[in-house]
Amino acid sequence: MSAFLPGSVRSSVRSLFIFALAFLATRAEAAPARPVVALLTSVSTPRIWYRPRSWQLPAELEKRFRQAYGKSGYELRVYHGAGPRELAEVLQDPAIRGVFWVSHSGSDASTDGEPAQWDDTILDLHGNDVKEVFQRIHPGIRWLGIVGCNSAAIFETFRSEGFYRDNRLLRIQAFDARIDALPGFAFSLNESVTELGDPVRSQVDQEARWTSIPKVIARPELISEGTGSVCPKVRALPVRIIQDAPAGQPAASLADLVILWEGRFLGVLPAPAPGESRDLTVLLEEEFLRRDRKLKIKAEAVRRVDGLEPFISLRFESGLSPSAWEIFSDSQGRPIGTWSRLYRHPGGFDTGSIGEFARYVCE
Amino acid sequence: MKKFMTTALVGSLFLSMISLQPARAFVGFWTGNPALTIAGFVVAAGPAAHGALKGKKPGAMTFLSAAIGVIIMDGEAGQTMKFVPVSAAQAQELGLTRSEMTAYNDETEELNQIYEAVIADLDALENPTIEQAARAWDNYAGSISEEAVSGARKIASKLFVE
Numbered sequence: 001m002s003a004f005l006p007g008s009v010r011s012s013v014r015s016l017f018i019f020a021l022a023f024l025a026t027r028a029e030a031a032p033a034r035p036v037v038a039l040l041t042s043v044s045t046p047r048i049w050y051r052p053r054s055w056q057l058p059a060e061l062e063k064r065f066r067q068a069y070g071k072s073g074y075e076l077r078v079y080h081g082a083g084p085r086e087l088a089e090v091l092q093d094p095a096i097r098g099v100f101w102v103s104h105s106g107s108d109a110s111t112d113g114e115p116a117q118w119d120d121t122i123l124d125l126h127g128n129d130v131k132e133v134f135q136r137i138h139p140g141i142r143w144l145g146i147v148g149c150n151s152a153a154i155f156e157t158f159r160s161e162g163f164y165r166d167n168r169l170l171r172i173q174a175f176d177a178r179i180d181a182l183p184g185f186a187f188s189l190n191e192s193v194t195e196l197g198d199p200v201r202s203q204v205d206q207e208a209r210w211t212s213i214p215k216v217i218a219r220p221e222l223i224s225e226g227t228g229s230v231c232p233k234v235r236a237l238p239v240r241i242i243q244d245a246p247a248g249q250p251a252a253s254l255a256d257l258v259i260l261w262e263g264r265f266l267g268v269l270p271a272p273a274p275g276e277s278r279d280l281t282v283l284l285e286e287e288f289l290r291r292d293r294k295l296k297i298k299a300e301a302v303r304r305v306d307g308l309e310p311f312i313s314l315r316f317e318s319g320l321s322p323s324a325w326e327i328f329s330d331s332q333g334r335p336i337g338t339w340s341r342l343y344r345h346p347g348g349f350d351t352g353s354i355g356e357f358a359r360y361v362c363e
Numbered sequence: 364m365k366k367f368m369t370t371a372l373v374g375s376l377f378l379s380m381i382s383l384q385p386a387r388a389f390v391g392f393w394t395g396n397p398a399l400t401i402a403g404f405v406v407a408a409g410p411a412a413h414g415a416l417k418g419k420k421p422g423a424m425t426f427l428s429a430a431i432g433v434i435i436m437d438g439e440a441g442q443t444m445k446f447v448p449v450s451a452a453q454a455q456e457l458g459l460t461r462s463e464m465t466a467y468n469d470e471t472e473e474l475n476q477i478y479e480a481v482i483a484d485l486d487a488l489e490n491p492t493i494e495q496a497a498r499a500w501d502n503y504a505g506s507i508s509e510e511a512v513s514g515a516r517k518i519a520s521k522l523f524v525e
Contacts, residue, residue, distance in 0.1 A: 262472070328472075328473055328476055329506070330502065337479050337480055339479065
């Protein structure tokens with residue numbers, strides 16, 4: 001058709017087209033990343049007599065999540081079979097505003113027909129306790145919904161221990177009773193509206209919060225805001241933790257490692273491929289460095305279905321003497337522990353290595 | 364009839380309220396090698412330390428499900444536990460001396476590593492016994508202080524119900 005147009009018009013159309021492309025490209029570059037609401041599930045599908053065999057609980061949860069947040073204006077991310085690594089990535093991502101975690105927690109199982117008051121765990125699909133991962137939550141996150149039995153006390157403890165002192169915007173909703181996944185998730189979705197949605201425009205049936213699914217519309221200011229204003233800094237000693245995997249090491253023996261410092265979650269060191277290295281830099285906060293007489297870092301292997309007994313061998317680079325790190329071993333020098341290793345340092349550090357660092361990645 | 368209906372309604376409301384309360388079972392059967400491991404730890408101290416375990420067989424031990432100095436975790440694969448630090452008041456209640464309390468609190472991480480190692484040792488055996496668990500503990504006990512071991516043993520012995 002352009003062949004029938006006069007040359008001057010063709011030229012104008014071409015110019016207009018180029019201008020439009022350039023304009024769109026500029027807009028695309030200027031547009032901020034959309035904030036994200038994430039659903040992480042780590043549950044198997046129970047056998048329910050009235051459900052078809054093809055029915056899957058994680059898929060059902062995702063369907064309800066998309067029903068609630070599909071037209072909210074947020075970007076949605078869904079992780080099924082999530083473990084400590086996926087959870088840590090989400091909880092420390094500056095783009096995330098809301099998180100829903102659905103899994104078993106410690107009191108789900110019963111021993112004598114009654115739910116026993118076993119102490120608190122939040123278990124993923126493979127039985128890894130991911131509780132400590134929830135100690136570090138990005139200050140940009142406004143909503144954390146935990147759908148699992150009896151986990152409310154865990155978060156009260158973490159809050160009282162000061163883990164959430166940077167999280168002024170955060171509301172955590174967790175249950176202090178046994179709960180089924182679907183009604184619990186419906187309740188959590190409905191409760192999230194006041195933090196992530198526009199209560200006026202979002203439909204929330206207050207009478208049926210355990211069964212109805214809300215239609216969430218985000219408040220405009222939540223879509224446009226960044227996290228720059230909530231980016232806390234901390235005085236700390238950075239430590240680089242490295243795992244080198246020998247070339248002949250079976251891949252199934254190389255697991256993600258949850259790194260803990262006296263029960264405090266530092267991060268997840270991803271599993272290297274055979275013959276490769278992976279590293280993670282963690283911050284040892286000055287406040288705790290001065291309090292703890294001996295420095296102990298524990299690496300816990302994340303269990304998975306195809307996992308073999310894990311290979312764990314770490315190196316440390318920091319202002320602490322590298323040669324002073326020792327692995328906790330028996331009298332014959334064999335490391336003690338199968339699924340975890342404990343590394344000890346007698347303490348004493350170069351104060352010059354302590355600096356001020358951002359506790360989280362900020363936009 | 365109206366009175367009956369009212370009573371039934373009030374009764375069912377009352378029962379539904381009860382069922383919403385979180386249940387607390389303080390005693391539970393604890394089976395498998397994690398239980399055997401902790402029993403072996405107590406037995407390793409000698410016959411005087413394990414009155415509650417006398418004549419008991421693995422799988423028939425009754426444990427407190429809430430105790431001081433340990434966290435008991437109930438997963439789909441069974442129960443396990445970990446040692447956690449104790450306060451001075453809790454140490455006194457448990458009968459720990461000051462040096463036992465200090466050593467125990469300093470070495471809880473190490474105790475947990477050993478606990479895990481003993482479970483793995485028992486997992487490699489067919490039908491392990493309490494005595495084998497006790498011997499496995501002895502293999503590692505030299506890696507931590509005697510005070511930490513004796514403090515932990517006092518805590519572990521409180522887990523058993525006569």
